[in-house]
Amino acid sequence: MxxxxxxxxxxxxxxxxxxxxxxxxxxxxxxxxxxxxxxxxxxxxxxxxxxxxxxxxxxxxxxxxxxxxxxxxxxxxxxxxxxxxxxxxxxxxxxxxxxxxxxxxxPEIEVQTEIVQFLNALQLLMKNKEALITAVEGLPQHFSNISLQVENHTSDLHRGFNQAQNCYNSLLHKVFKGDFFKEIQETHFSIERLCEIK
The missing domain is CATH 3.90.220.20 (DNA methylase specificity domains)
Structure with missing residues (x-):
């Protein structure tokens, strides 16, 4: 409710x-x-x-x-x-x-808790973005013949972090504007639905 x-x-x-x-x-x-x-x-x-x-x-x-x-x-x-x-x-x-x-x-405290846990996970991921990308970019100095793979993985990481940031922004807007709650009043709450973008 x-x-x-x-x-x-x-x-x-x-x-x-x-x-x-x-x-x-x-x-x-x-x-x-x-x-x-x-x-x-x-x-x-x-x-x-x-x-x-x-x-x-x-x-x-x-x-x-x-x-x-x-x-x-x-x-x-x-x-x-x-x-x-x-x-x-x-x-x-x-x-x-x-x-x-x-x-x-x-919403009820239990729903707030689930939303907060999801947002915290996204925030932690974004906070560690630079360290993760730097670690992947540094792999060629330890292994030979992997520069192309590292370049591809770095590109994928950047796309993934952009998606995570978009998901975070979308979720904040959806939750606090009230759209998300209109949906969960009609159906059962599911954490997987948090980042669904229509």
């Missing part, structure tokens, strides 16, 4: 500024900060309008101050990883306060 929420119904949005963990600086009184838990989504306010979005997920508890917005999800409704992908897809503007009223369609 899919439910539509306004973001402010399922997350806590806190404005602050990045600062070191204050327990190391307890003797300095002039800092004003907010401590946020691990898995919080962090937005750099000054980077919201740029094409390169400054969106991070903190792995540990951190302290924030003025130029940072922290979004703490209610993980009984929306997974932090799912929220992170939503925000990477969403069109952020300079005025972060519009996020309070942004709407998101959410």
């Amino acid at each position: 899919i439910k539509r929420y306004r973001l402010n119904e399922i997350v806590l949005i806190v404005a602050g500024l990045s600062a070191p963990n204050m327990h190391y600086f307890s003797n300095i009184k002039r800092f004003k900060y907010v401590k946020v838990p691990a898995k919080t989504i962090i937005l750099a306010k000054n980077g919201m309008s740029s094409t390169e979005k400054n969106i991070y997920q903190c792995e540990t508890e951190v302290c924030i101050k003025n130029d940072i917005v922290a979004i703490i999800p209610d993980e009984s409704i929306i997974l932090s990883d799912y929220l992170l992908y939503f925000l990477k897809w969403y069109q952020l503007s300079n005025d972060w306060q519009h996020l309070y009223y942004a709407t998101v369609d959410l």
Whole structure:
């Protein structure tokens, strides 16, 4: 079942500024900060309008101050990883306060988990793209008479990575625009259908 929420119904949005963990600086009184838990989504306010979005997920508890917005999800409704992908897809503007009223369609946690696992796998693949291509391109120095095969494999790798990137972009759009959920309401959810492009 899919439910539509306004973001402010399922997350806590806190404005602050990045600062070191204050327990190391307890003797300095002039800092004003907010401590946020691990898995919080962090937005750099000054980077919201740029094409390169400054969106991070903190792995540990951190302290924030003025130029940072922290979004703490209610993980009984929306997974932090799912929220992170939503925000990477969403069109952020300079005025972060519009996020309070942004709407998101959410499937059950189990479906969110499957979608996130698939997106994480694609992200990991893309992150290792250069290392894999470099390793394949370096094979001729270890073996003789394989230059042509390496050239073919490198070309295939580039095509494969382009397909993976297209699949990732298509999936983000399909999931967060709502097209995917219209389909799964009519049929049973299947992870294999995530990258089907009509």
